[in-house]
Amino acid sequence: MAQVTDHGGGVRSVRVPIPDNPLGHTLVYVVDTDRGPVLIDTGWDDPGSWSVLAEGLAACGTSVAEIHGVVITHHHPDHHGLSGRVREASGAWIAMHAADTAIVRRTRDTRPGRWYAYMTAKLTAAGAPEEHIAPLRTPRPRTGLPGLSPALPDREIVPGELLDLPGRRLRAIWTPGHTPGHVCLHLEEQHPGRLTGNGRLFSGDHLLPEITPHIGLYEDPDDATVTDPLGDYLDSLERVGRLAPAEVLPAHQYVFPDAAARVRELLAHHESRLTDLRALLIEPLTPWQLAERMEWNRPWAQIPYASRNIAVSEAEAHLRRLVKLGRAEAVAGSDPVTYVAV
Numbered sequence: 001m002a003q004v005t006d007h008g009g010g011v012r013s014v015r016v017p018i019p020d021n022p023l024g025h026t027l028v029y030v031v032d033t034d035r036g037p038v039l040i041d042t043g044w045d046d047p048g049s050w051s052v053l054a055e056g057l058a059a060c061g062t063s064v065a066e067i068h069g070v071v072i073t074h075h076h077p078d079h080h081g082l083s084g085r086v087r088e089a090s091g092a093w094i095a096m097h098a099a100d101t102a103i104v105r106r107t108r109d110t111r112p113g114r115w116y117a118y119m120t121a122k123l124t125a126a127g128a129p130e131e132h133i134a135p136l137r138t139p140r141p142r143t144g145l146p147g148l149s150p151a152l153p154d155r156e157i158v159p160g161e162l163l164d165l166p167g168r169r170l171r172a173i174w175t176p177g178h179t180p181g182h183v184c185l186h187l188e189e190q191h192p193g194r195l196t197g198n199g200r201l202f203s204g205d206h207l208l209p210e211i212t213p214h215i216g217l218y219e220d221p222d223d224a225t226v227t228d229p230l231g232d233y234l235d236s237l238e239r240v241g242r243l244a245p246a247e248v249l250p251a252h253q254y255v256f257p258d259a260a261a262r263v264r265e266l267l268a269h270h271e272s273r274l275t276d277l278r279a280l281l282i283e284p285l286t287p288w289q290l291a292e293r294m295e296w297n298r299p300w301a302q303i304p305y306a307s308r309n310i311a312v313s314e315a316e317a318h319l320r321r322l323v324k325l326g327r328a329e330a331v332a333g334s335d336p337v338t339y340v341a342v
Helices: 047-059 083-090 098-109 112-125 130-137 229-243 259-280 287-293 305-324
Strands: 004-006 011-017 025-031 038-040 069-071 093-097 155-157 170-174 183-187 200-204 247-250 328-330 339-341
Touching: 011 047, 025 047, 025 247, 069 083, 083 093, 093 098, 098 155, 112 130, 112 305, 130 305, 170 229, 200 229, 229 259, 229 305, 259 287, 259 305, 287 305, 305 328, 305 339
Parallel strands: 038 069, 069 093, 093 155, 200 247
Antiparallel strands: 004 011, 011 025, 025 038, 170 183, 183 200, 328 339
């Protein structure tokens, strides 16, 4: 059964399940406009998820066929997965920030062998052991895997501008970090419960009540740019904190007030994490060795294969931040490269 929550002011949410994932669900928001309902995110591309979304829309007094548009906070499959099916059923437009649209386009165009070769080289450079890299040396077919042929958006979300939602004031706030094109969406309307604050904020994965979003490298086989995702995220957090919305409507967990307090918690968390990682770098470590020593929600030996790749990417993002801050540096001549505190 679909679980629908009415947040007032023509905004509802549907809990769309994510199969076999501890997150449990994505909160897909249904926003009434003068031209019909608009979705903020769509959920995972799975038959069960699709059924729940359809049931939820029916409970909201509408249907998939009546959707006017889809606004995507970021390209990950638990947010963008069902967008193509929604467009096929309704003719709705799909809007996304240009940086994430570029990722969707490359995902659709990149051959499997190119991606596996990239991951093999990346993990080798990070110091991963051969037993971890070996499965990547033989590319596997992508057929049937979710999120690997995502729908190409047909509208661009321009940061700072109001979206074309007749009868509503929804402004895009660019919040890179979790992905390079992540956006939050600021509903510049008085809170229906008259809570004090600056409207409401659809925060995607940028700001969650209890979870710290994953911040890893911006993975791209064809881009050698040295980015700073963690720096992007911290800067984005501060912008959202200054916005001071009355209420935050995240893509996971539950709605919460006081964005500024949550921003302060996350800023303090990352500063503490950077300090702890710098302490580990009293000896030279590869990104893989650093990931092995970092604190996770379970011991390293219990972290699944794919999640280890994500963990290493997060370790690398923190290393890049430490290097940029002048608190760590690469050891000259090391291969694979190691880092040490300075």
